[in-house]
Amino acid sequence: MGMICCKGVRTGLHGLVGLSFHLSNLEWYEALRLSVRNFFSEIFNGTRMPALLKINSEKTTVNRLKKDIKQLNLKLSELQALLEEKDGQLWQLRSNASSLVDASTEETKSSSSVVYEENRLISKDSRETCPPATFQIGEAEVNQDWIVAGPAGIRPEINISKSDPNLSSQSSLRAGDGGTADSIQLFQDGPYNENGRESHVEDFPEVKVDFQETFLGHTSPITRCSFSASGNNIASASEDGTVRIWTYDSSTPASRNATIYCGAKIMSLDWECKSDRLLLIGTADGGIKAWNVDAKRVVCDLNTSEAFPSVLDIKCSPVEPIFVSAAASKGHGSSHLDSLGFASLTVWNMKTWKAMTVLPLGKDPPAITSLSFNHNGKILAAAATDGMIHMFDMSAGLQITGWPAHDSAISSILFGPDETSIFSLGVDGKVLEWSLQNQGQILWSRNCSRFCDPESSKNCRHEMALDANGRRLLVTSGSVRAPIYQVRGHAIGLRTLPHSAAITTVDWHPTLPLFVTGSADNSVRVTSMS
Secondary structure, eight states, rough: HHHHHHHHHHHHHHHHHHHHHHHHHHHHHHHHHHHHHHHHHHIIIIIIIIHHHHHHHHHHHHHHHHHEEEHHHHHHHHHHHHHHHHHHHHHHHHHHHHHHHHHHHHHHHHHHHHHHHHHHTTTTTHHHHHHOOOOOOOOOOGGGGGOOSTTTOOOOOOOOOOOTTTTTOEEEEEOOOSOOOEEEESSSOBBBBBTSSOOTTTTTTTTTEOOOOOEEESSSOOOEEEEEESSSSEEETTTTSSEEEEOOOOOOOOTTOOOEOOOOOOOEEEOOOOOEEEEEEETTTEEEEEEEETTTTTEEEEEOTTOOOOEEEEEEEESSSEEEEEEEEEOOSSSSTTTTTEEEEEEEEETTTTEEEOOOOOOOHHHHHHHEETTTTSEEEETTSSSEEEETTTTTTEEEEEOOSSSSSEEEEEEEETTSSEEEETTTTTEEESSSTTTTTTTEEEEEEEGGHHHHTTTTTOEEEEEESOOOEEEESSSSSSSETTTTTSOOOOEEOSSOOOOOEEEOOSSEEEEEETTTOOOOOEEEEE
């Protein structure tokens, strides 16, 4: 009995110990579970929650930006409508001013005629005692492109002053500024330059120069000059058939300097767009040469067809290894433009050096004088001697649009810096900036006819160049100085330092405020603006 009691007690004790051990295990598992939950909770709170908060914040920002963009688009639409309204007012102002000037001119002529008839009836003594007073508008031609848009309700003011045939006279046509310029002056008889020829740029302040370098390596008038893709080298061509490659910077190695003898007058130059390695040269006898600057030799010597001997312009694609040549047949005139006949536009492969295709221009097309690619090489603009601008889709090899831009031949064409516009320069001296979004709309204009010299234009084309920012336009000149216009700016233009003869070719550095001018005095100058 006593043994049974002891065994029962021992069994009970073992049960209690087992129960105690089981309870401790449960507590341990519970503690472990709580620890794991707290651990993952801390991880969740430390990473997931901030990430969710960040995503939520970014979504809020995106939604706010979308609302801002909608508001900006709405404001842009309103501004576009206002711009169109102002454009209509501009044309109305131009029309009114032109009518007013024409009426005043007719009235002056009529008045002068009446005075003359009356004076025939008056004795000589009477005429000497009481000379008739006549008023007339200055003889400078008034062109609608000189009239600048002003705010609504402001009419252009035309100054009519008493004139004396023995005095130099000046007429000014002013209008309130509409985002183009504050005043434009028309000049008649200006001061004269060193050669006795009228100097038309004395009204512009002289450009402030950091430095200027003059290259005297040529023996004939300069026909072309061009900066390389990096701007470190310059190619300049002369009427004597030579092309020289040189550097204006003393810190740049002169190892690439060279003289290329082409045997004919150089009509066009263009550098490969991606490097300074290749220079393309077009001549008056149908030759196209590719000069390798590193190897210092001609790597390819092409010829256009005999029917189109004059290579008027060459342009390399900024993206693909191709270039386009604009060649012309012979005309029957003696001047540069009259000597040009029909046009031929050929696309060449720069790897195989073979012609790929001929761009369509229609039957007996007028000569193409100037070419310009857009930034990705998909669009090519071409200017013709009949005043037309042609636009080609290079991927399809077809003309996509075109419009009559000038009443006379176009000598130079350039895409604007943002490529929403295109600049054209006519042989009549008119510079027009055309909208590519609203075809046929003129955004900005200048009349450079006072810088066009008929003598110099007989041998070369009138040319222009835009700086890297597209804010300054440099134009060739029949005077010893060339004008630099502020495109759509309020500041007055500038004038270059003088050569000793007409300025026949111009170009801007691709990135710096640096320009090059070639002259009929055989010199080439590089000028750095301050």
